[in-house]
Amino acid sequence: MTSFNAPLLASSALFPPPALCFDGVAFSHQDKLLLGPCSFTLEGAGPTLVLGPNGAGKSLLLRLAHGLLSPTQGRVAWSSKARPRQAMVFQQPVLLRRSAVANLIHALAVNDVPRKARAKLAVEALERFGLTACTDTPARVLSGGEQQRLALARAWVLSPQVLFLDEPTSALDPAAIKAVEAAVREFHQRGTRIVMTTHDLHQARRLAGDVLFLSGGKLREHSPAETFFNTPVSREAQAFVAGELVE
Numbered sequence: 001m002t003s004f005n006a007p008l009l010a011s012s013a014l015f016p017p018p019a020l021c022f023d024g025v026a027f028s029h030q031d032k033l034l035l036g037p038c039s040f041t042l043e044g045a046g047p048t049l050v051l052g053p054n055g056a057g058k059s060l061l062l063r064l065a066h067g068l069l070s071p072t073q074g075r076v077a078w079s080s081k082a083r084p085r086q087a088m089v090f091q092q093p094v095l096l097r098r099s100a101v102a103n104l105i106h107a108l109a110v111n112d113v114p115r116k117a118r119a120k121l122a123v124e125a126l127e128r129f130g131l132t133a134c135t136d137t138p139a140r141v142l143s144g145g146e147q148q149r150l151a152l153a154r155a156w157v158l159s160p161q162v163l164f165l166d167e168p169t170s171a172l173d174p175a176a177i178k179a180v181e182a183a184v185r186e187f188h189q190r191g192t193r194i195v196m197t198t199h200d201l202h203q204a205r206r207l208a209g210d211v212l213f214l215s216g217g218k219l220r221e222h223s224p225a226e227t228f229f230n231t232p233v234s235r236e237a238q239a240f241v242a243g244e245l246v247e
C-alpha cells in the first residue's frame with residue numbers, strides 16, 4: 001500500500017506525476033479487436049483529453065489504463081516503481097447507499113487511512129467541494145451535479161497521483177460543469193495526472209494540455225492541445241475538429 005499523504009498536498013513542481021506508458025496495448029473481445037494496438041507515453045503536464053467519436057475506444061483506453069481491464073496484447077506501465085495511487089470518476093457516479101460524509105469516510109477506511117483522521121478529512125473535502133449542507137444527506141438523493149462533486153471529493157481525499165475521468169460532465173448543466181472543471185484544474189495544480197474523456201470540444205479546448213485522438217479503435221494522434229486543435233494531422237482528426245460527423 002502506498003503511504004497516504006492527503007493532508008500534504010503535493011505541488012506538481014515537487015512531485016511530477018508518474019508517466020503512463022501504453023506499449024502495443026490492444027483489447028479484443030470474442031476475437032474482435034476493439035482497441036489498438038496503440039503505443040504512447042503520457043509524461044507531460046497534461047491534462048490529457050481523450051477525444052473521438054462514439055465507440056472510438058475512449059472508455060476502453062481509460063479502463064485499461066486504470067487497471068479495470070487487462071490488455072489482450074501489450075503492456076500498460078508506469079514510470080514509478082509502485083503502481084501510483086489512482087482514482088476514477090465516471091459519467092454516472094457510483095455512490096454507496098449512505099450519507100455523503102459516510103461515502104468519503106468509507107473510501108478513506110478502505111484505503112487504510114487511520115480512523116482518527118477520517119472524519120476531519122471527509123468534512124474538509126465536503127467543504128472544499130461546496131457540499132457541507134449535504135453532509136448527512138443520503139448520497140443517492142443528491143442532484144446529478146452534487147453527486148459528481150461528491151465523487152470528485154471522494155477522489156480528492158485519497159490524494160491520487162493519477163485521476164481518470166470518463167465523461168464526467170455529460171449529464172450536467174453549465175453551473176455544474178463549471179464546478180467540475182474547476183475541480184479538475186485544482187487536481188491538476190495539486191500535481192495529479194489527469195486523463196479525461198469528453199464529447200465537448202469547447203471543454204477540451206479549455207482543459208487540455210495534450211490530446212489523444214481515437215477513431216475506430218485506433219490512436220490517430222497524440223499531440224499538444226494547440227497542435228491538435230490548430231493543425232490536426234490525420235484526416236479523421238481534421239474532420240472531428242471541424243465539427244463534421246465522424247464515425
Ligand SMILES: Nc1ncnc2c1ncn2[C@@H]1O[C@H](COP(=O)(O)OP(=O)(O)OP(=O)(O)O)[C@@H](O)[C@H]1O
Nearest residue numbers: 029034052053054055056057058059060061069197
Ligand atoms: N468490456 C467490453 N467488452 C466487450 N466490448 C466492449 C467492452 N467495452 C467496450 N466495448 C465495445 O468497444 C467499443 C468501444 O467502446 P468504448 O466505450 O470504449 O467507446 P467510447 O469511445 O468511450 O464511446 P462513447 O463516446 O460512446 O462513450 C464499443 O463497440 C463497445 O461496445
